[in-house]
Amino acid sequence: MQLPYVIITMSTASLIISGICSVRLTSYSLQNSFSIIYEELNFTEAEKTCKALGYDGLAIPSSPEEFAYVLEATAYARQRIGEWLALRYYPEVDSILWDDGTAPAPDMPWFVRQSYRDPRYPCGRIYVAGVLGMIKCSALRYAVCGNHVKPYVEAHGETHTSFAPDILTPSLSEFKVESYLECSIHCGRIHLCRFAHFHHVTKICKILGPELQSSLAEDPESTTFVRRSYL
Numbered sequence: 001m002q003l004p005y006v007i008i009t010m011s012t013a014s015l016i017i018s019g020i021c022s023v024r025l026t027s028y029s030l031q032n033s034f035s036i037i038y039e040e041l042n043f044t045e046a047e048k049t050c051k052a053l054g055y056d057g058l059a060i061p062s063s064p065e066e067f068a069y070v071l072e073a074t075a076y077a078r079q080r081i082g083e084w085l086a087l088r089y090y091p092e093v094d095s096i097l098w099d100d101g102t103a104p105a106p107d108m109p110w111f112v113r114q115s116y117r118d119p120r121y122p123c124g125r126i127y128v129a130g131v132l133g134m135i136k137c138s139a140l141r142y143a144v145c146g147n148h149v150k151p152y153v154e155a156h157g158e159t160h161t162s163f164a165p166d167i168l169t170p171s172l173s174e175f176k177v178e179s180y181l182e183c184s185i186h187c188g189r190i191h192l193c194r195f196a197h198f199h200h201v202t203k204i205c206k207i208l209g210p211e212l213q214s215s216l217a218e219d220p221e222s223t224t225f226v227r228r229s230y231l
């Protein structure tokens with residue numbers, strides 16, 4: 001079997017996989033995608049400030065990799081105070097959503113897991129302890145700004161050759177691909193992806209989410225990507 005050629009530049013990675021398929025990834029550099037505002041502002045003022053700086057708004061660190069990056073980038077600021085994120089409570093649907101309309105993944109770390117859906121606390125921030133929490137929008141916090149269109153996140157995790165998750169349904173999505181590499185790349189496109197399973201015979205790639213409490217079982221016809229979850 002031929003190894004894929006991998007050409008990586010600063011912000012763009014092109015993968016040409018044994019002439020079978022060609023995937024061009026416009027990867028997005030985490031450093032250039034988030035910015036911290038070291039100024040105590042309420043939620044609306046923080047959002048306005050982010051937009052004035054050219055960002056889409058407050059940050060949406062919804063994938064494990066983005067969240068890990070934001071945790072690290074805010075470590076110093078969080079010794080003092082938390083930072084606003086683009087997270088709001090919508091009483092009409094009793095849901096907390098990111099500003100891109102997606103729901104936070106169920107395995108994200110929260111400060112108060114049971115009682116965060118409260119109309120009195122409709123604005124979200126990263127708390128000093130490095131977990132999510134909701135508070136009043138008039139509170140004064142630092143902020144993390146970000147762009148909301150995220151073409152591709154490089155998923156971090158491990159490849160397990162000859163292993164398959166023992167539970168494979170329901171999957172978030174499944175489709176035919178040519179290679180394991182292509183399957184694992186798709187994991188980075190879906191912030192809920194926790195496993196990407198490739199079957200070498202059927203060539204089916206299954207993306208599995210955090211709700212599936214799967215463990216791995218030996219299967220010579222499978223390769224599985226296990227994404228690192230939130231810290």
Ligand SMILES: *[C@@H]1O[C@H](CO)[C@@H](O)[C@H](O)[C@H]1NC(C)=O
Nearest residue numbers: 041042043044045137138139
């Ligand atoms: C945020 O601060 C601005 C300026 O002080 C004020 O006009 C606005 O009402 C405040 N918003 C909230 C939600 O507290």
